[in-house]
Amino acid sequence: MGDAYAVAGLTTGAVARRLGVSPTTLRSWDRRYGLGPVIRSQGHHRRWSPQDVAVVEEMCRLTAAGAPPAEAARVARATSGGSPQATEPKPAGGETWRTAEPGAPARRGGAGGGLPLGGDVRQECRGLSRAAVRLDAPELERRLVDAVRQHGLVVAWEEVMVPTLRAVGRKWESSGDRYVEVEHLLSWHVSTTLRRAALVLEPAAQPATAAGPVVLACTPGELHCLPLEALEAALALAGVPTRMLGAAVPVEALIACVRRTGPAAVVLWAQSRSAASPPLARHVAGLEWGQAGARTRPFVLPAGPGWDRRTAGAFPQCAGLADAVRTLSTLYDEEHAGRRPQHRE
Known part of the structure; x- marks a missing residue:
């Protein structure tokens, strides 16, 4: 997109497709938390600048990780160059977002990014699916490596990678030719993570033996x-x-x-x-x-x-x-x- 994107900005529909969320969600975040575009065209159309998009990208990452939306909006503005607003809504009941303690069991969550994950999946599946729909390769890599490091390869494969891969496959089958790129990108990064597992976890030594492989x-x-x-x-x-x-x-x-x-x-x-x-x-x-x-x-x-x-x-x-x-x-x-x-x- 280059300079044209920086000058003209993106439409709400284009940003929604890029992030894997609905335009209604973006408008809701703008109305509730002030995470909307600053630029308006002559016809009063909303145009998202690179900085505007960076803020909602961070919002997506935080909510996918389990942050309450209001707290995620505050952090997204602060970490992505936005300025927190004095009138921003506060979480009900003094709720705050805390990252999971090391070794704690993962929260279960629903579908993410519009993918049919089902109700009984690990929270990591939701974040992974949102990153896949956004075609966010760095985030995919980070989340996959974190899953292997935290849960071990077998659990990461059976309870994080496989449910997300199946959800993408079901979405592809039900959407015609759409989401093919999502499945290809996710599969590539899953494959890469599997090949690099020995670099993340310490493998057992292979004995010197004449036994065949x-x-x-x-x-x-x-x-x-x-x-x-x-x-x-x-x-x-x-x-x-x-x-x-x-x-x-x-x-x-x-x-x-x-x-x-x-x-x-x-x-x-x-x-x-x-x-x-x-x-x-x-x-x-x-x-x-x-x-x-x-x-x-x-x-x-x-x-x-x-x-x-x-x-x-x-x-x-x-x-x-x-x-x-x-x-x-x-x-x-x-x-x-x-x-x-x-x-x-």
């Missing part, structure tokens, strides 16, 4: 690999070595990797039922290597909602990320100790 692969045609990235990050923090092959792995490439690495386990991720392949799981489970008389096979773990009891058959299944980490960590420890578990078939 855990191979992680999406089935052929499966492009949805964020959950597999979460598993890879969680296993790395648990000290379990992995080989991540990512999305839509061709059968030949998967077999070559298994033969070359001699893994303790192979995880086959399928998000959709059409991507789950029982013949592939059975084929991988039957691969052998090693000397005659002491040949070894991998332990195969089908994972993801695409695998149900019928498609998974006798293969084990996990109820979620925490369960998968426990199962694979145990398998790796047994492999490390020379007690390879028997596969159920």
Whole structure:
């Protein structure tokens, strides 16, 4: 927007789209707390300057973090270059905003930024969703890293990242072609945070051992690999070595990797039922290597909602990320100790 934005300002509708709030909300904040544009055009149209927008951006961040609106408005004016007004409304009953104590359980909150989060989600989901709708990349990164640091990777994934990702997906499905950019930006930052988890949390040391790694692969045609990235990050923090092959792995490439690495386990991720392949799981489970008389096979773990009891058959299944980490960590420890578990078939 450049100089034209600085001179002419933005309309209320443009600011609302940028922040992920409704124009009615902006007008309400102007009427109640004085967080409105100073510039008016000749036709008495409201025009928001960069400073005006900075104030309401801060208001969005504070309310998403749980601040009462009146207190958030006061802080937003003070921290974003605005001047507090003597006539500003005060919180009822002397209410003030306090940040959560370290280690305290997160508050539960409703939907944020117009996303269908539902009523029983962590407060962090609300702030994360508002930042995603605003396309506020720095805020997304900060909130995701804070969630991992405060709750650990597994809880951050299952109770913060996944509910927000699902809410964006539902919004996209119900809004035609809208919100595609929101889902892409959020997914990118979730993926980046997962890859950087070892820099935020201290991973367990990987033992020097001849035990094979855990191979992680999406089935052929499966492009949805964020959950597999979460598993890879969680296993790395648990000290379990992995080989991540990512999305839509061709059968030949998967077999070559298994033969070359001699893994303790192979995880086959399928998000959709059409991507789950029982013949592939059975084929991988039957691969052998090693000397005659002491040949070894991998332990195969089908994972993801695409695998149900019928498609998974006798293969084990996990109820979620925490369960998968426990199962694979145990398998790796047994492999490390020379007690390879028997596969159920």
